[in-house]
Amino acid sequence: MLDRVSSAALDTFVASDQPLLIADGLSKRYGRIDACRGVSFELFPGEVLAIVGESGSGKSTLLQMLSGQMTPSAGRVSYRMRDGVLRDLAELGEAERRLLLRTDWGFVHQDPAQGLRMAVSAGANVGERLMAIGWNHYGKIRSVASDWLERVEIDTGRIDDAPRTYSGGMRQRLQIARNLVTDPRLVFMDEPTGGLDVSVQARLLDLVRSLVAELGLAAIVVTHDLAVARLLSHRILVMKSGRVIETGLTDQVLDDPREPYTQLLVSSILPA
Amino acid sequence: MTEATYNFAYLDEQTKRMIRRAILKAIAIPGYQVPFASREMPMPYGWGTGGVQVTASILGPDDTLKVIDQGSDDTTNAISIRKFFAKTAGVATTTSTPDASVIQTRHRIPETPLHEGQVLVYQVPIPEPLRYLEPRETETRRMHALAEYGLMHVKLYEDIAKFGHIATAYAYPVKVAGRYVMDPSPTPKFDNPKMDNCPALQLFGAGREKRIYAIPPYTQVVSLDFEDHPFTRYRQDGCCALCGADDSYLDEIVTDNAGTRMFVCSDTDYCEGRRAEGHTGSETTPMESAHA
Numbered sequence: 001m002l003d004r005v006s007s008a009a010l011d012t013f014v015a016s017d018q019p020l021l022i023a024d025g026l027s028k029r030y031g032r033i034d035a036c037r038g039v040s041f042e043l044f045p046g047e048v049l050a051i052v053g054e055s056g057s058g059k060s061t062l063l064q065m066l067s068g069q070m071t072p073s074a075g076r077v078s079y080r081m082r083d084g085v086l087r088d089l090a091e092l093g094e095a096e097r098r099l100l101l102r103t104d105w106g107f108v109h110q111d112p113a114q115g116l117r118m119a120v121s122a123g124a125n126v127g128e129r130l131m132a133i134g135w136n137h138y139g140k141i142r143s144v145a146s147d148w149l150e151r152v153e154i155d156t157g158r159i160d161d162a163p164r165t166y167s168g169g170m171r172q173r174l175q176i177a178r179n180l181v182t183d184p185r186l187v188f189m190d191e192p193t194g195g196l197d198v199s200v201q202a203r204l205l206d207l208v209r210s211l212v213a214e215l216g217l218a219a220i221v222v223t224h225d226l227a228v229a230r231l232l233s234h235r236i237l238v239m240k241s242g243r244v245i246e247t248g249l250t251d252q253v254l255d256d257p258r259e260p261y262t263q264l265l266v267s268s269i270l271p272a
Numbered sequence: 273m274t275e276a277t278y279n280f281a282y283l284d285e286q287t288k289r290m291i292r293r294a295i296l297k298a299i300a301i302p303g304y305q306v307p308f309a310s311r312e313m314p315m316p317y318g319w320g321t322g323g324v325q326v327t328a329s330i331l332g333p334d335d336t337l338k339v340i341d342q343g344s345d346d347t348t349n350a351i352s353i354r355k356f357f358a359k360t361a362g363v364a365t366t367t368s369t370p371d372a373s374v375i376q377t378r379h380r381i382p383e384t385p386l387h388e389g390q391v392l393v394y395q396v397p398i399p400e401p402l403r404y405l406e407p408r409e410t411e412t413r414r415m416h417a418l419a420e421y422g423l424m425h426v427k428l429y430e431d432i433a434k435f436g437h438i439a440t441a442y443a444y445p446v447k448v449a450g451r452y453v454m455d456p457s458p459t460p461k462f463d464n465p466k467m468d469n470c471p472a473l474q475l476f477g478a479g480r481e482k483r484i485y486a487i488p489p490y491t492q493v494v495s496l497d498f499e500d501h502p503f504t505r506y507r508q509d510g511c512c513a514l515c516g517a518d519d520s521y522l523d524e525i526v527t528d529n530a531g532t533r534m535f536v537c538s539d540t541d542y543c544e545g546r547r548a549e550g551h552t553g554s555e556t557t558p559m560e561s562a563h564a
């Protein structure tokens with residue numbers, strides 16, 4: 001049977017047999033609040049994981065720790081670098097961690113003002129990561145930026161306009177282009193559709209879904225909207241009071257939730 | 273009241289020692305902004321109190337001081353600062369670039385090349401080159417520490433996207449000794465190449481922002497740019513109407529109520545020197561220039 005598998009497919013299989021990111025016993029205390037308690041999981045290349053749970057359940061805290069932007073009170077995050085070596089984030093130097101965050105990772109914020117430079121043109125917003133890694137040719141930077149605007153369905157005629165002149169949906173799409181321009185392997189998203197109109201949400205989700213599939217991206221998406229989780233993710237992690245209370249394939253968990261809390265989440269939100 | 277009420281060069285010795293320590297650190301780390309405890313000076317911030325404090329800390333009794341403002345020795349600002357040090361330090365003053373051992377400047381580098389042993393002190397209003405795009409001080413410090421300078425190119429990118437070329441004409445950012453990106457203060461970019469490999473010591477003082485930075489003699493200073501939009505010097509295309517110079521930085525001045533304009537050297541000492549040597553421009557005859 002093995003000999004019928006093409007070698008390329010086998011490579012992919014072997015590569016994705018090794019986790020891209022490993023969370024091991026992640027905990028975070030804010031004074032007396034346990035925002036996150038002993039969260040462990042593995043994420044594989046090309047896999048999309050949704051983190052769901054009610055407000056205050058610790059989703060953003062977890063995402064901050066996973067993306068190296070917050071130091072855990074206990075536990076660790078390991079990431080497989082492009083050279084194949086698994087590294088403990090806590091052992092990376094600050095320069096290395098920041099480089100990772102703007103090259104091999106992306107971070108899409110709920111509030112585009114946090115993820116974009118609102119006063120700087122769309123072209124420069126997309127080009128910034130390239131310039132940060134040493135691109136020094138204006139024409140090339142601009143043409144790559146223009147390609148990316150097209151890919152996220154932004155009229156390239158708007159390349160010199162600042163995102164503060166963009167609609168909410170356009171801003172989110174620009175944020176995505178700005179993150180993907182360096183070909184990251186992993187993208188973190190915190191409520192990427194929060195605050196958008198339903199129709200605008202649908203279009204954005206569609207775009208994210210096709211880009212993720214096309215580029216073979218791994219993603220960790222925080223959302224309290226189970227419809228978003230169902231549309232985007234392969235696997236789901238349900239959080240309550242800082243703990244993971246249920247995890248599994250997205251369809252299985254949403255169609256047949258075991259935990260009473262998940263059942264409550266599913267029944268109150270899915271029919272909408 | 274006589275001069276006895278002042279310490280030499282106005283500042284007390286302890287303050288001068290503190291500023292000298294900051295200067296030494298700045299020289300040791302070219303282009304790095306060293307914080308210092310800026311003092312109140314008997315003049316407004318806009319008058320270059322950062323530069324004045326640096327000058328006060330390095331002046332010795334044997335120094336000869338020149339002060340220029342936009343290239344001129346004769347503006348109110350330049351005259352006041354020169355008088356201030358003549359009075360508080362009793363040092364000799366001059367308008368001649370080669371004769372000065374310390375030159376305090378606002379917005380220009382003299383046309384006459386500087387020589388070894390000279391110190392050029394710049395008055396700096398805003399020392400942080402990244403401020404324009406990143407207002408958070410904690411973040412700009414981290415960017416300097418990690419040499420993350422992509423943002424500087426974002427600014428140049430914006431220029432080209434808006435104007436078709438790098439329109440930044442003043443305070444044009446440079447990289448010093450291959451490491452720190454630095455704001456050369458609002459000098460015209462025409463002066464940028466003069467900072468590179470300069471035999472003189474260059475010190476920068478920002479009073480309100482409490483920062484000192486430096487370029488030691490013979491240090492590499494490179495103006496940032498893109499491969500396809502290289503750095504270019506800029507000067508008004510023309511000759512000085514007084515001395516005929518075609519290589520100096522020119523100011524446009526209005527000469528009468530009818531709005532008649534002419535170009536003259538912004539560096540008054542350079543212009544006068546050339547006229548003394550017999551050079552003339554469209555507005556001068558050899559006779560006139562000899563005693564101008």
Ligand SMILES: Nc1ncnc2c1ncn2[C@@H]1O[C@H](COP(=O)(O)OP(=O)(O)OP(=O)(O)O)[C@@H](O)[C@H]1O
Pocket residue numbers: 030033034035053054055056057058059060061062224
């Ligand atoms: N900086 C902080 N200081 C103190 N407590 C905090 C801080 N940030 C979060 N918390 C607390 O930690 C818990 C988890 O917060 P977190 O923001 O991770 O939740 P969340 O699941 O992202 O919620 P939401 O859906 O509302 O964004 C909450 O009880 C919150 O009040």
Ligand SMILES: [Mg+2]
Pocket residue numbers: 059060061
């Ligand atoms: Mg949150």
Ligand SMILES: [Zn+2]
Pocket residue numbers: 512513514515516517520536537542543544546
């Ligand atoms: Zn002249």
